[in-house]
Amino acid sequence: MRFEPRISIKIQTMKHISFLFALMILLGACKRDSDTPGNTGGGLQPVYLEGEWRLVLVEGGFAPNTSYTDEVVWFIEEDQINVQIADGTALNANVPFQTAGVYPFEESPDNALILAGGAFNMSLSSTNLVLDNNLPADGIRMTFERVAE
Numbered sequence: 001m002r003f004e005p006r007i008s009i010k011i012q013t014m015k016h017i018s019f020l021f022a023l024m025i026l027l028g029a030c031k032r033d034s035d036t037p038g039n040t041g042g043g044l045q046p047v048y049l050e051g052e053w054r055l056v057l058v059e060g061g062f063a064p065n066t067s068y069t070d071e072v073v074w075f076i077e078e079d080q081i082n083v084q085i086a087d088g089t090a091l092n093a094n095v096p097f098q099t100a101g102v103y104p105f106e107e108s109p110d111n112a113l114i115l116a117g118g119a120f121n122m123s124l125s126s127t128n129l130v131l132d133n134n135l136p137a138d139g140i141r142m143t144f145e146r147v148a149e
Contacts, residue, residue, distance in 0.1 A: 049129070128143065
């Protein structure tokens with residue numbers, strides 16, 4: 001009598017399912033270059049600092065937190081900020097630009113914005129800009145919303 005090993009149909013089916021599952025995971029883990037910000041070949045759109053930003057909240061420092069609606073707008077260009085402040089607006093004393101005007105700025109390689117009031121860590125998304133200069137150590141955090149074009 002000769003013994004021939006036979007693989008049951010259930011085991012074969014399980015091997016096929018396992019192979020397909022592993023293949024799906026492998027293909028799902030791939031990433032196209034066009035999915036990275038800064039690449040305009042499709043995928044995610046890059047986020048730019050330039051544009052019109054409305055100041056909505058100033059926190060920290062020795063002044064109380066201050067909320068704004070449309071009173072303070074920053075028009076950020078390549079190397080300058082055009083600050084517009086509505087007449088009669090009382091600004092939080094910690095805001096770097098206390099009067100309307102055009103002010104220079106620099107972006108550092110470590111994602112900071114260097115303004116007249118010092119260096120601010122920058123967090124940027126398509127709709128929000130947060131500038132923070134060490135809030136836990138009596139610094140301030142300014143939150144801006146992008147004005148829709």
